[in-house]
Amino acid sequence: MKPNACLLKPALLAALLGIAGPLLAENATPVPSVTAKPQGNTSAAAVAKKPAPPEPEGKISGLAVARPNGGFLGILVEEGKFKISFFDAKKKPVPVDVARATARWPVHYKVYDERAVLNPTADGMALTSPPFVRPPYIFKLYLSLFVEGSEDAVENYVVDFRQ
Numbered sequence: 001m002k003p004n005a006c007l008l009k010p011a012l013l014a015a016l017l018g019i020a021g022p023l024l025a026e027n028a029t030p031v032p033s034v035t036a037k038p039q040g041n042t043s044a045a046a047v048a049k050k051p052a053p054p055e056p057e058g059k060i061s062g063l064a065v066a067r068p069n070g071g072f073l074g075i076l077v078e079e080g081k082f083k084i085s086f087f088d089a090k091k092k093p094v095p096v097d098v099a100r101a102t103a104r105w106p107v108h109y110k111v112y113d114e115r116a117v118l119n120p121t122a123d124g125m126a127l128t129s130p131p132f133v134r135p136p137y138i139f140k141l142y143l144s145l146f147v148e149g150s151e152d153a154v155e156n157y158v159v160d161f162r163q
Contacts (some may be wrong), residue, residue, distance in 0.1 A: 058091035
């Protein structure tokens with residue numbers, strides 16, 4: 001008997017579309033249930049060990065500037081004074097690690113640049129400047145950080161300050 005081409009095409013099409021799949025499933029091995037408990041030695045300690053959620057990064061107030069040691073500086077003008085806060089690599093506040101800083105910025109109302117020396121606050125978490133910084137707060141800020149006992153700056157930054 002010769003197979004008829006008219007009957008062969010629908011059979012192949014049905015097989016390709018998966019209609020014949022349930023017929024083959026009768027001979028298949030059973031798949032384990034998803035809700036079944038795993039077999040073997042499962043202690044409460046092994047089940048309880050879950051990775052801790054990652055600690056969220058902190059927020060840097062003001063303009064964030066990356067430091068070479070992996071930390072950050074947060075520069076802002078607060079109540080008309082410069083304030084520089086120090087942060088670690090995870091953007092968490094850390095105590096000031098320099099003795100002082102100097103800031104210089106050009107102004108439009110006189111020929112020479114304004115300058116300020118920033119000293120540590122009482123809590124030791126930031127550097128602030130005594131002079132009043134006049135608006136507008138859009139200028140190029142030249143910042144140098146100094147350690148105790150050294151006349152040379154340990155870090156220098158040129159920042160396009162916008163606040």
